[in-house]
Amino acid sequence: MDERENILNAYQLAKRQFEQLDIDVDAALKTVNDISISMHCWQGDDVAGFENPEGSLTGGIQATGNYPGKATSAEELRRDVFEAMTMIPGSLRLNLHAIYLEADQPVERNEIQPKHFANWVEWAKRVEIGLDFNPTCFSHPLSADNFTLTHPDDEIRQFWIDHCKACRDISAYFGKELGSPSTMNIWIPDGYKDLPADRLAPRKRLMAALDEIIAEPLPVEYHIDAVESKLFGIGTEAYTAGSNEFYFGYAASRNVALCLDAGHFHPTEVISDKISAASLYVEKLLLHVSRPVRWDSDHVVLLDDETQAIANEIVRNNLLDRVTIGLDFFDASINRIAAWVIGTRNMRKALLKALLEPNTQLKQAELNGDYTTRLALMEESKSLPWTAVWDYYCMEQGVPVGSAWLEQVKQYEAEVLLRR
Known part of the structure; x- marks a missing residue:
């Protein structure tokens, strides 16, 4: 399985997890890109x-x-x-x-x-x-x-x-x-x-x-x-x-x-x-x-x-x-x-x-005075698989995924910056 398939599979799994929280990942990607x-x-x-x-x-x-x-x-x-x-x-x-x-x-x-x-x-x-x-x-x-x-x-x-x-x-x-x-x-x-x-x-x-x-x-x-x-x-x-x-x-x-x-x-x-x-x-x-x-x-x-x-x-x-x-x-x-x-x-x-936060649920819990749920959702949101969505987003936008950009920077440094 190549890197693109790995990123796509991880994204699909993450997307399903966000959908369970009524979070529209496609809408989030369009918004963040704009x-x-x-x-x-x-x-x-x-x-x-x-x-x-x-x-x-x-x-x-x-x-x-x-x-x-x-x-x-x-x-x-x-x-x-x-x-x-x-x-x-x-x-x-x-x-x-x-x-x-x-x-x-x-x-x-x-x-x-x-x-x-x-x-x-x-x-x-x-x-x-x-x-x-x-x-x-x-x-x-x-x-x-x-x-x-x-x-x-x-x-x-x-x-x-x-x-x-x-x-x-x-x-x-x-x-x-x-x-x-x-x-x-x-x-x-x-x-x-x-x-x-x-x-x-x-x-x-x-x-x-x-x-x-x-x-x-x-x-x-x-x-x-x-x-x-x-x-x-x-x-x-x-x-x-x-x-x-x-x-x-x-x-x-x-x-x-x-x-x-x-x-x-x-x-x-x-x-x-x-x-x-x-x-x-x-x-x-x-x-x-x-x-x-x-x-x-x-x-x-x-x-x-x-x-x-x-x-x-x-x-x-x-x-x-x-x-x-x-x-x-x-x-x-x-x-x-x-x-x-x-x-x-x-x-x-x-x-x-x-x-990619469950903002609707967070605000409703707060409005209901359910501060336990509010705190629990805030903390659980921190470990949701948003990084899989980020990697997919970078791949689709044609920019380096993860730390792959560092290799490009080092090459530019060697070919351009150090020759100034």
């Missing part, structure tokens, strides 16, 4: 970008490690991203930062234009994916003091406002050209290392700056505005202007998307617990799925309890059409393509596993 996951370009080059190859990271961002083969040009990065995508099943997107522009000569950030991303759009058309976007409000001389949209200097603050406005035009260009709305997420590093005397004034400036940025209405079929909070960062341990409370209120009052990043809260907080609450007040949610280890260290996403809980909350609460899933990690200590493959496949696995 869920777009936005991969992040900055895993491939350690958040360096192509604006200034000699530039250094600021704004509380660190990429640690020196694994060989880092992409040093847009062409190399696109090649690496596509290689990773060939090993990941399901609908995918790519999330770009403004520093990944391509220009013949230096372009200031407040002067970037759609033409500087034309090659990305043409590539996205060829590989049939959508693009998302982010202003880059860090790693720049005018952000060196950790102030951008809250800067007390009117000229510097206006520079960053104009940068974000230019980015909105680029995001809308992505959506129009690719036929899929681009989510543009604004994150800033602004804050203080030590206790501030005035917590309110920076937030007033931030509110006014954001209002100016989003003042021009853009077609929702092309562009979605999002804002992202953070609890603390390196150099902003005591205070960040863009806190969760600030952005939650801003998103709800301005009807923009709220971004919840798994690494941007206290180590004992989890974004899975925030999704349902936020959904009551905010129409669109953007998730940055990451893995903090002691701090916002952006480790590769694992199939751990929190990743699974995030997927469960989205599925159980029927939020698939209101939640955009993006990834955000940058590990330079391992093969960067493997990092993409591991993290993105794990997010997709968590979504499939969530779709």
